[in-house]
Amino acid sequence: xxxxxxxxxxxxxxxxxxxxxxxxxxxxxxxxxxxxxxxxxxxxxxxxxxxxxxxxxxxxxxxxxxxxxxxxxxxxxxxxxxxxxxxxxxxxxxxxxxxxxxxxxxxxxxxxxxxxxxxxxxxxxxxxxxxxxxxxxxxxxxxxxxxxxxxxxxxxxxxxxxxxxxxxxxxxxxxxxxxxxxxxxxxxxxxxxxxxxxxxxxxxxxxxxxxxxxxxxxxxxxxxxxxxxxxxxxxxxxxxxxxxxxxxxxxxxxxxxxxxxxxxxxxxxxxxxxxxxxxxxxxxxxxxxxxxxxxxxxxxxxxxxxxxxxxxxxxxxxxxxxxxxxxxxxxxxxxxxxxxxxxxxxxxxxxxxxxxxxxxxxxxxxxxxxxxxxxxxxxxxxxxxxx
Amino acid sequence: xxxxxxxxxxxxxxxxxxxxxxxxxxxxxxxxxxxxxxxxxxxxxxxxxxxxxxxxxxxxxxxxxxxxxxxxxxxxxxxxxxxxxxxxxxxxxxxxxxxxxxxxxxxxxxxxxxxxxxxxxxxxxxxxxxxxxxxxxxxxxxxxxxxxxxxxxxxxxxxxxxxxxxxxxxxxxxxxxxxxxxxxxxxxxxxxxxxxxxxxxxxxxxxxxxxxxxxxxxxxxxxxxxxxxxxxxxxxxxxxxxxxxxxxxxxxxxxxxxxxx
Numbered sequence: 001x002x003x004x005x006x007x008x009x010x011x012x013x014x015x016x017x018x019x020x021x022x023x024x025x026x027x028x029x030x031x032x033x034x035x036x037x038x039x040x041x042x043x044x045x046x047x048x049x050x051x052x053x054x055x056x057x058x059x060x061x062x063x064x065x066x067x068x069x070x071x072x073x074x075x076x077x078x079x080x081x082x083x084x085x086x087x088x089x090x091x092x093x094x095x096x097x098x099x100x101x102x103x104x105x106x107x108x109x110x111x112x113x114x115x116x117x118x119x120x121x122x123x124x125x126x127x128x129x130x131x132x133x134x135x136x137x138x139x140x141x142x143x144x145x146x147x148x149x150x151x152x153x154x155x156x157x158x159x160x161x162x163x164x165x166x167x168x169x170x171x172x173x174x175x176x177x178x179x180x181x182x183x184x185x186x187x188x189x190x191x192x193x194x195x196x197x198x199x200x201x202x203x204x205x206x207x208x209x210x211x212x213x214x215x216x217x218x219x220x221x222x223x224x225x226x227x228x229x230x231x232x233x234x235x236x237x238x239x240x241x242x243x244x245x246x247x248x249x250x251x252x253x254x255x256x257x258x259x260x261x262x263x264x265x266x267x268x269x270x271x272x273x274x275x276x277x278x279x280x281x282x283x284x285x286x287x288x289x290x291x292x293x294x295x296x297x298x299x300x301x302x303x304x305x306x307x308x309x310x311x312x313x314x315x316x317x318x319x320x321x322x323x324x325x326x327x328x329x330x331x332x333x334x335x336x337x338x339x340x341x342x343x344x345x346x347x348x349x350x351x352x353x354x355x356x357x358x359x360x361x362x363x364x365x366x367x368x369x370x371x372x373x374x375x376x377x378x379x380x381x382x383x384x385x386x387x
Numbered sequence: 388x389x390x391x392x393x394x395x396x397x398x399x400x401x402x403x404x405x406x407x408x409x410x411x412x413x414x415x416x417x418x419x420x421x422x423x424x425x426x427x428x429x430x431x432x433x434x435x436x437x438x439x440x441x442x443x444x445x446x447x448x449x450x451x452x453x454x455x456x457x458x459x460x461x462x463x464x465x466x467x468x469x470x471x472x473x474x475x476x477x478x479x480x481x482x483x484x485x486x487x488x489x490x491x492x493x494x495x496x497x498x499x500x501x502x503x504x505x506x507x508x509x510x511x512x513x514x515x516x517x518x519x520x521x522x523x524x525x526x527x528x529x530x531x532x533x534x535x536x537x538x539x540x541x542x543x544x545x546x547x548x549x550x551x552x553x554x555x556x557x558x559x560x561x562x563x564x565x566x567x568x569x570x571x572x573x574x575x576x577x578x579x580x581x582x583x584x585x586x587x588x589x590x591x592x593x594x595x596x597x598x599x600x601x602x603x604x605x606x607x608x609x610x611x612x613x614x615x616x617x618x619x620x621x622x623x624x625x626x627x628x629x630x631x632x633x634x635x636x637x638x639x640x641x642x643x644x645x646x647x648x
Contacts, residue, residue, distance in 0.1 A: 114563075121535040123563040126518055134527040136554075137609055145528030177527075178518050268616075275613045276534070278559040278571055 030054070035194050035203070038234055039242035041110030044124055047182045049189065052167040055376075057187025059163065060180055062375040065153045066133065068094055068142035074132065074184065075375065077103040077140075081368050083293035084109075084191060089304035097138035100269035102304035105297045107290055107367065110189040113241045113250050117302040118272040118286045120250060125185040133181075147177050154180065159380070193292050193367035194234075201361070209361040216358025219351060225316070226341040227355075230255075230288035236362065237290045252285035256320025256338040257301060259330035264337045267328055270303050283337050292362045309359060313352055319344025413458065416443075416490040416502070417589040419636070420473045424595035426480035429602055431551070433594060435543035436473040437529065439508045440578075443469075443490060445499040445585055452503070455492040462522045463488060467512050470523035473592070494585070502583040502590070506555075506627075507539035507575035513557060514567035534612060535560040535567050539574060540627075544598075551606040553623050558612060572615075574624075580633050588635045597632035598623070 030049035032040045043049055060066065064073045077091045078084040084106035091099040101117055114120050115128035122128045132140040134147075143150055154160050154175050164174040167183055198217070200208035209217075221228045230238050230253055239251045252273045258266045266272060266284040273282035286302050300306040306315060315321050319342055320333025333344065347355070367373075420436060443455040457464045463472065475486035507513070512524060513536040523529075524537065531538045536557045544551040559571030580590070604619045611620030626632065 116533075119533060121560060121562070121564050121567070122533070124565075127532060127564045130517060130527070130530060130532045134530055135533060136528075136552075137533065137612075143527065144530070145526060147525070147527045181518065269609060271613065276559070277561070278614060 028052070032192070033190070034192060035199065038194050039244050041108075041189060042241055042243050042245070043110075043189065044126065047126065047185060049186055050167065052163070053183045053186040054190050056160075056163040056167045057183035057185065058373070058376050059159070059380075060184050061187055062377055065157070066141055066143070066150065066180075068139070068146065072141050077132075078106050080370075080373050082296050083107045083193070083368060085297040087298065089299050091140070093132075093138050093140035094142035095139075097140075099138060099140060101302050102299060104289065105293060106188060106191050107193045107292045108235050109191055111235050111240045111242060111290075112237070112287070113239055114287065117289075118252060118275070120252075120273065120276055125188055126181050129181050129184060150180075151175060151177060191367075191373060193364040195366045196292065196362045196364040198358075198361040199364070210357055212354045212357040213361040214358075215351075216354035216356065217361075219347075219355050220358055225345055225347075225355070226343075227316075229341045230339070231291050235290050236292055237288050239287050240290075252282065252287055253339045253341075254284040254286075254335060254337040255315075255342045256332040256335050257305065257315075258284060258321070258323070258328060259332050259335040260328060262330065262334070264335045267303075272302070281337055284335060285337065291359060293364060293367065295360050295363050296368065309356060310352075313347075313355060316342065317345045317347055317352075410496045411456075411493045412496050413491065413493050414455070414585045416455075416492075416585045417487060418471055418473075418489065419487045419589050419591050420476055421591050421593045421595070421634070421636070422477065422480050424593070425598070428595060429598075431544040431546045431549075431602060433477050433543070434545050434550075435541050436477065436592070436594075437538075438471050438506055438540040439468050439523075439529070439537065440471060440490070440504045440506055441468045441509050441512075443492065443502065443504040445494055445583075446501040446503070447497045448500055453494050453497070453499075455490070455494050458491040458493070461491055464491065464523065465512075465521065468508050468523065470526065470529065490590075499585055500583070501579065501581045502585065503577065503579040505575050505577055507557075507573070508537045510573075513537055514560070514562075514565070516565040531556045532564055534558060535562075535564055535570070539576075542597075542623075549606060551601075551619070552610040553620070554610040554612070555624070555627070556612075558615070576628055578630055578633060580630075580635055583635045591634040591636040593632050593634055597626055600626060 028051055030051055034040060061074045064070050064076075066073060072094065077086050079086050082105075086103045089102060091101070091103045093099055104117065109115075109125065113123060115122040115125065116131070122131070134144045136144050154164075160175060164179060164183075165171075168174040168179050171179070197208040198213075219225050221232075230251070232238055233240050254264075254272070260267065264283050266274075271283055273285040274280070295309060298308060300309070300312050306312050318333060320331065320335060320338060322331050322333065323329045332338070420433075422433065425431075425433070443457075444452045445455060446452050457466055457469055459466045463470045469490055471488040471490070473487065476484040476488075478484055508524070517524075517530055517532050529538045529541070531554065534556055538554045538556050540553070540555040542553040555574055557570040557573050557575075560567045560569070561571075562568040583590070601619060601623045604622060606619050607617035611617070611623070615621055615624055
């Protein structure tokens with residue numbers, strides 16, 4: 001194969017130029033900004049990481065041209081200082097349409113084996129992105145059927161001409177939906193958060209977390225609370241993959257939020273894994289999200305139905321949620337599909353505040369303020385203004 | 388001597404084969420949506436009707452079925468699937484529009500009495516990587532990838548207060564996008580229409596008939612998916628499967644006369 005490439009290169013001087021340029025592009029290699037003991041996330045073969053793609057993806061992530069009314073960008077619902085989540089209970093898409101779910105944090109999103117709260121089919125960031133862009137349940141960015149307009153919009157932005165060709169060299173028409181999606185995915189793969197006080201503590205900085213947090217850590221990783229069964233591992237989620245993973249742990253659990261009919265039903269639109277598999281026993285099963293930066297991502301759960309971290313803890317203390325009034329009333333703790341690891345806890349007030357102190361120690365301020373993840377457009381304007 | 392016979396057989400078969408090939412001709416099978424009855428009797432109006440079809444075949448008078456080979460040069464078709472888009476055809480209730488999609492493909496020259504096809508996208512195309520899709524599968528309004536495939540059909544209605552959406556596609560799919568192994572509820576619908584001549588008749592969708600039972604039922608807030616549970620979804624699906632919405636109609640309007648090239 002290489003021989004043929006070389007042969008072809010000799011045959012055409014034009015080709016030589018192209019291939020040389022490609023080699024330069026390849027050698028501007030991407031390096032993961034990760035602590036030594038953390039393995040890099042998996043990356044699809046057809047979308048290798050590259051600094052030019054990451055840079056382009058960052059501009060696109062913050063670009064409202066990606067929505068029908070040109071007012072919504074990915075960052076509208078994924079706000080950096082909230083670990084790329086948002087404070088609304090349910091997200092608001094185009095024309096104020098409410099999504100049935102709470103916007104997820106994008107902390108270490110590259111390590112998730114599948115995306116969104118419970119969809120086992122979406123195993124690549126590239127595919128997940130079709131949903132906010134083109135989905136209609138409800139329209140979020142509302143671009144369904146407008147892929148051509150979207151490409152035209154992007155073509156009219158001068159910096160994109162050069163950014164797309166830098167990110168996708170040797171392509172005749174680098175500005176395409178597919179490349180746009182690849183670039184945003186590459187940017188999302190750089191959203192890495194492994195520098196919380198807890199991580200510093202693991203690195204040997206004994207004073208990085210309080211004594212209370214240390215006690216909370218022990219509780220978290222104990223059979224007493226069982227939290228680690230579902231929120232374990234380097235990313236605090238049993239559903240995590242990395243570049244060297246041999247198996248794909250795709251886990252979903254019912255943690256007893258609802259039980260509408262005494263038979264385990266969850267509210268319509270939010271039945272979790274069941275929606276996709278149609279297996280009765282998958283009712284109310286969701287992916288256990290990472291708990292990194294959990295303090296800043298309120299409200300909690302797939303439908304944002306728990307307002308504070310303190311209330312989340314009470315939910316686990318009760319072994320499920322009891323709702324006495326309204327259409328969703330029922331005893332979540334008696335949900336027949338509930339995980340055996342959510343059985344109710346006996347915790348003293350001190351133990352509760354220890355657990356919360358531990359969860360607080362997972363907040364990575366660097367991540368929330370990292371300048372490589374901020375909106376790049378204002379910077380660009382400042383730059384061109386100063387010229 | 389053997390060589391001579393072989394050559395002879397070869398020449399004869401080539402003769403026959405090319406003979407057969409030459410016999411293929413291109414058909415433009417016309418379609419239309421019949422709205423008049425619907426408009427008269429309902430406070431709703433149709434805002435979208437699009438469907439994918441595949442495996443179109445026609446039956447000759449000896450009872451034999453012949454596959455229609457889609458013409459892949461037109462943008463609404465590739466070799467495997469055709470997208471029938473009726474949006475331009477729904478502008479007026481009474482008058483039939485000329486902007487109706489046609490199913491374009493070749494068939495052996497013959498006389499035909501029936502047509503059959505599948506509503507939906509074939510399994511392989513339905514579950515191929517959507518990021519690499521080409522026309523007609525690159526139309527993102529037909530993407531349904533939160534369920535792992537395409538919308539086989541989108542039918543949308545509006546009244547002053549309400550809007551109904553019926554999106555049909557495979558449900559209960561296992562695997563991951565690009566590598567789906569199986570779907571519990573494929574939702575492809577086999578359709579057959581007897582007494583249909585591809586030259587003279589127009590494949591007609593009778594909307595009033597399709598939605599006869601549906602319009603009196605409260606519509607779900609969101610589209611039909613998951614277990615198609617709301618009664619509205621179930622009813623619409625069962626009427627779709629009953630096939631009586633599909634009709635052969637000899638056109639009144641001369642512009643609708645099927646053309647044969």
